[in-house]
Amino acid sequence: MTKHTILCVDDEIDNVDALERLFRRKYTVLKATSGKEALTVLDQNPGLLALIITDQRMPEMTGVEFLEKTLESHPETVRILLTGYTDLESVIMAVNKGQIFRYLTKPWDPVDLTNTVDHAIERFAIGQELKQKNAELAKALEELKSLDVAKSNFMILINHELKTPLTSILSFSSLLSESNLNDEDKLMVNRITRSAERLKNLVEDVLLIVRAETNQLKIDTQNIAFTQFDDIPKDLQNMLTQKQQTVVSKLEPIAVKADVRLIKQVMQRLIHNASKFGNESSEIHIESMKNGNNLRFIVSNKGPHLPSTVVEKITKPFYIDEDVMHHSTGTGLGLTICQSILKSHNSFLQFKNTGQGVMVYFDLALA
Known part of the structure; x- marks a missing residue:
């Protein structure tokens, strides 16, 4: 397993050597005794740098100033600041300008410092893993x-x-x-x-x-009041006749914003569905009623209920359930087409089992 690399910076060589001895078994340790030397070390070692540990009070360049210079070249590196002073101004500068992970005072406790470094390395590793996952997601x-x-x-x-x-x-x-x-x-x-x-x-x-x-469906939106849906296709009319079913309409003369051709297609398919799965010699009800800023259109029949597991699937393309839906042929596209058309109208189908059958409804914005 490749060791993570850390950089230790302190103007006291003994402190730098102490840090190296503390971490060299677990990590690859780079050393520098000034901010300027540390920048040179970074240039000479262009690989991933997991952590920087730096003293604050150093000649020519403070720890915060050094850390601020590394933000652009090493934005993902975790930073720890060491200092023998605990003035509030240094803490604020370290957080705001140096973006430090922790602020520790000298003399440091070896156990506390080791735990802090381990946590910092863990944070770096998680960040790298997230970066890789994000790259994979972007590629996908x-x-x-x-x-x-x-x-x-x-x-x-x-x-x-x-x-x-x-x-x-x-x-x-x-x-x-x-x-x-x-x-x-x-x-x-x-x-x-x-x-x-x-x-x-x-x-x-x-x-x-x-x-x-793919958002390529052309919508001709206009203000229209649907007071009847009587242009029923021949095959649907034949089905209604064969099953001795009648369509009962109660539509409010309220205008909505919609593509007339597409919404009529939705209603024809919903009536077709209601007829196919409805009882013989029964009524299919078409209604509309205000629902806030929308007009709700409802198609209901008398027939078997829909299990909740089926409701979750029947708007997906090519779904056919022979046992529940009681049909032996078909592509299962009808409700999917309705859902696709309604999606272009910022709406969607909803289903509800009633006392005697099934109710399907959707909302359209009022004109």
Whole structure:
């Protein structure tokens, strides 16, 4: 194990030799008999210096003056001041200008001085360890930033490389569906079209999340009062019909600051979730109410409760819980997309189990 290096400075050579004998077994000891000589010794030994022990009263340069000169070249070095005088002015100068660790009076007690030096070296070692950890964290952060840029570039590539062939597939499948096909061929073309549409939606969903997480999601904020959410997509309307569910709205005509298109997308996905996991022949309630300087939007259904362990996970990308969420297919992106959109509006989803089902809500700032 490499010994830590300490520098002992005193205009009395006997004191310097005494300090060397006291510490040479545990540490590498450098010596000087004046502040000027000590600065020369530091120049000649450019390695890490753990500790400086210096006398205060020395000719030409005091201990505090010497320590002050070392601050720039050795900022991490720990400093101990020795003096035969205990005047308050020297103590204040030592603390303010010399940035000392301890102030000890002569004659020193060997046990007290040894313990003080050991504590000083320990402090230096901890400081070096923290410096190394900080450097490692900084390097890791830079690597994460590089990965983030790479992820964004990758998603841009996907945007082009996947959407281009998908457009061709959808265009030609549409042309095929208009052709004179037999029933079996029509079935295959329809399946191709549905799969291509699903892949297109998946690509767009992933890109939306990436844009939101990399602060590239464009927000067209305006003052808007959401009094109804009646533009329900066909697939969601079919689900509501099949499960004999009805949507009941009670929305306050109060304006909020929001991107209309994105918030409508959030509500559609929350209604979709409420329908999928809600009981058949039940009502899905959409409400809004003032909450301080915000307007709170609430979507609630009647159905099974969400365990707290699931609540912590379902807004994370690609989370699927077959036993609790009761679905056999899906990418688990719906709530993540909602969370990403709301993050761009300085909001987030919250969940609460009610007496008969689950309530999901979020806040938007009042206009």
